[in-house]
Amino acid sequence: MSKVITSREENYSQWYNDIVKKAGLADHSAVRGCMVIKPLGYAIWENMKAELDKAFKDTGHVNAYFPLFIPKSFLSKEAQHVEGFAKECAVVTHHRLMNDPNGNGVVVDPSAKLEEELIVRPTSETIIWNTYKDWIQSYRDLPLLINQWANVVRWEMRTRPFLRTAEFLWQEGHTAHATKEEAIKEAELIHEIYTRFLEDTVGIPIIKGAKTPHERFAGAEETFTVEALMQDGKALQAGTSHFLGQNFAKAFDVKYLTDANKEEYVWATSWGVTTRMVGAMVMVHSDDEGLVIPPKLAPTQVIIVPIPKPKDELMVHAKKIAEELKQLGIRCKIDDDTKKRPGFKFAEHEMKGTPIRIGIGQRDLDKGVAEVARRDTKEKMSIPLNNLGTEIQKLLSEIQTNLFNRSKTFRDDRITQVDTFDEFKETLENKGGFISAHWDGSVETEMKVKELTKATIRCIPLNNQKERGKCVLSGKPSEQRVLFAKAY
Numbered sequence: 001m002s003k004v005i006t007s008r009e010e011n012y013s014q015w016y017n018d019i020v021k022k023a024g025l026a027d028h029s030a031v032r033g034c035m036v037i038k039p040l041g042y043a044i045w046e047n048m049k050a051e052l053d054k055a056f057k058d059t060g061h062v063n064a065y066f067p068l069f070i071p072k073s074f075l076s077k078e079a080q081h082v083e084g085f086a087k088e089c090a091v092v093t094h095h096r097l098m099n100d101p102n103g104n105g106v107v108v109d110p111s112a113k114l115e116e117e118l119i120v121r122p123t124s125e126t127i128i129w130n131t132y133k134d135w136i137q138s139y140r141d142l143p144l145l146i147n148q149w150a151n152v153v154r155w156e157m158r159t160r161p162f163l164r165t166a167e168f169l170w171q172e173g174h175t176a177h178a179t180k181e182e183a184i185k186e187a188e189l190i191h192e193i194y195t196r197f198l199e200d201t202v203g204i205p206i207i208k209g210a211k212t213p214h215e216r217f218a219g220a221e222e223t224f225t226v227e228a229l230m231q232d233g234k235a236l237q238a239g240t241s242h243f244l245g246q247n248f249a250k251a252f253d254v255k256y257l258t259d260a261n262k263e264e265y266v267w268a269t270s271w272g273v274t275t276r277m278v279g280a281m282v283m284v285h286s287d288d289e290g291l292v293i294p295p296k297l298a299p300t301q302v303i304i305v306p307i308p309k310p311k312d313e314l315m316v317h318a319k320k321i322a323e324e325l326k327q328l329g330i331r332c333k334i335d336d337d338t339k340k341r342p343g344f345k346f347a348e349h350e351m352k353g354t355p356i357r358i359g360i361g362q363r364d365l366d367k368g369v370a371e372v373a374r375r376d377t378k379e380k381m382s383i384p385l386n387n388l389g390t391e392i393q394k395l396l397s398e399i400q401t402n403l404f405n406r407s408k409t410f411r412d413d414r415i416t417q418v419d420t421f422d423e424f425k426e427t428l429e430n431k432g433g434f435i436s437a438h439w440d441g442s443v444e445t446e447m448k449v450k451e452l453t454k455a456t457i458r459c460i461p462l463n464n465q466k467e468r469g470k471c472v473l474s475g476k477p478s479e480q481r482v483l484f485a486k487a488y
Contacts, residue, residue: 007288010201012232017161017281023291023352026161033159037275040352041162043299045169046276049149051201051272051296052171055193061145061173066127068151069104069118076127077251081125084218088154089281090120090166120153125219125244125270127208128174129252129453136176136266138257143186144176163236163488170274176266176437178256180245183267184222187243190271191224194239202277203294203400204228204284205435206238206406209459214443217270221245227458229411230283233432235485236457238280241271284407291353292375294403295396302332302392303354307342307361318360320368321370324389330396350375355399356392417481424472433458434485438478440471455484 004022020026025041037045053063069092075082096112099105121127128146136144149171159165168203173190177183191208191336198204211223220242228238249255249265285292295301304322306314318334327330335345337409342359347358359371369382372392376399383391418424428436439445439457450456451470464480471478 005288005290006012008231013160015288016279016283019286019291020279025278025282025291028161031166033156035159035161035165037169040299041199041278044281044293047299048197048202048277049171052193052197053147053149055197056147056171056173059145059189059193061147061175063148064146064164065150066124066131068121070121070124070127072117072119075119077126078219078247081219082245085122085154085229088156090124090153090155092118092120097203121150121250122152122154123270123272124148124150124152124172125174125248126252129248129254129268132174132176132266133252133254136254136256139178139259140420142176142178142256142266143182145173145186146175146326147171147173156248160279162282162397164276168275170272170332172272173187173270175269176249176254177268178258178264178266181267182408183245184243187222187224187241187269188269190241190269191226194226194241194271194273198228198238198277199404201294202281202284203296203403203407204280205236205404205411207459207461208463209461209483211240211459212446212457212482214446215457217242219244219247220270224462225459227434227485228284229414229433229485230280230488231410232283233414233486235434235487236276236280236283237270237458237487238277239273242269242389244268244270272415285403286353290351292403293353293355295355295400298353298355299331300333300354301330301396302356302358303349304332304334304358304360305342305349306334306336307359307364314360314362314365317365320472321358321360321385321388325392328389330392331388342367346373356395358392374399376406415483418472419469421473424449424455425453428455428484428486432486434458434483436481436483437472438469438480439482440474440476440478442474442476445474445476447472449484453486455486458485458487460484 005018008015024038026038027036029036094108094112096109097106098109100107114291151167151169153167156166175186195208206226206228209225211225216223222243224241226238228236230236247267248268254266255263258264304318306318322332322334355375357373364370368385372383373380414430416427417436418427446457460482466480469478
């Protein structure tokens, strides 16, 4: 089955598209720029969602839901915000269809024009802060820690499943605080939650940093980012957490009465990760044989395949193994399809990225063992049936750790420090990855580097050491290095 996948070396972009399609993660839809998320892809997203939702709730956040539609006038209230999203907005202008008088199906009823156009949400700051105006009266109402799981629309013309689509799924947190310090602490807390989730659950090593003023979220005073590196040497922004200052509070007149009976504007944050994480998981871990899913995210962690076919006696033992694994909290299934040969099943589950495959035949039973195969290393081993559950638990943990360590080694090998623009261009062209270089802090230099190389400043690393030097392009003084890369 791997023959249907283009190799990474031959065409990385096509390799990614092949895996998304052949592994059954997503499909194209009749709506240009939108995708259909298939059961396997959605199950992975559900596992991501469950893990993050627990982390949010463990830190005091609660879920709510706000309207899909935003009055156009709301977006006009925060100048930077509307400028940042104006070119991506889908606009609803009418509320009714009618039969075409000429008999050509249906047309928009011209008499059903809305008094005010509605924007299909590209993000929810404006509708939420208009609501918070009614929810927040005094310091007793703070902090307000709200998250919502939703879909949003950003009218992208160049799309790729999971990585960039006109409609996508995400979570967006929106919090209100009494002080600037509390709001910054909240943004940093979520930044850390994203870091732990991506590294511990998705198995993706990330770099924590802050965006440059030019790259910040529209309307934010600070944007914290988690940046990951894909196997083709391009970076991907995996999640962001924004300190919004008082910009939205002032735009929507959200004030609170302090315990000293004084009116103050509240301080805000917003933060989110999207179904883009599924695409990141594919690009970081998968290989030329298909999808690779970290065990913590795998909808099915272990697949049991009776050999040669699921006959009665084999099925009894397969069910016994499955029950033992389930009692240990392991997600497992039996492939009892009688129409497919074992070899086809092996290739199919390899393509779909199932972390562990257990093959069980009569010879194995006679020896009291099961044949176990790891998806990450392709290693096969025989494990005694009387110790199978414990060993499978260990293997799942080993696979999770191995995938992270393998990706971290790859990432670390592709962080290159350069001091001249010639070195910068040569590294970008021949090695890729993150380039650590001095920057003079100006937007002009930032944009010129992008124009000349298509590389952008991915972040200012939070663990940066102050280091005086000269900007890699302008030669002007610089106080620290930043990370550049080509990116998705």
